[in-house]
Amino acid sequence: MEHLIKSGLGWRIGWKPNAPVFKGLVGTxxxxxxxxxxxxxxxxxxLAQLADTMKQLxxxxxxxxxxxxxxxxDLLWLEVEGYPHAYSLCLILNTGRGVEGKWDTVAVPGLLQASGMLKVF
Structure with a gap:
């Protein structure tokens, strides 16, 4: 497999197993x-943990x-904010690259579903 990028309304996530260092990609x-x-x-x-928490609440x-x-x-921080059925997602990397990102409410369900099917674990 060369690389896999899934995308939808306001999100994208990718996996490139042969890359030397940066095998993943997330964004909008x-x-x-x-x-x-x-x-x-x-x-x-x-992200899966936060989605479960929102569902329980x-x-x-x-x-x-x-x-x-x-x-x-140790590597990153995520926050979901909104209603249990519709929330945005924020990302901050803790690894020194100084990255912050945010996904709007409409993007999170697709990103959540794709992240669970990426099979990178």
């Missing part, structure tokens, strides 16, 4: 950042109540 239509395999693994794992919140949840590894 306007920007992208290459990630190491460990960073991409953490991104996918933490849905029953505990009033319909108009917004919430923010964050998750962090």
């Amino acid at each position: 239509d306007d920007w992208a950042i290459e990630l190491t395999q460990a960073e991409l693994n953490d991104f996918c794992r933490l 849905a029953d505990e919140l009033m319909a108009e109540e917004k919430i923010a949840c964050e998750a962090e590894s």
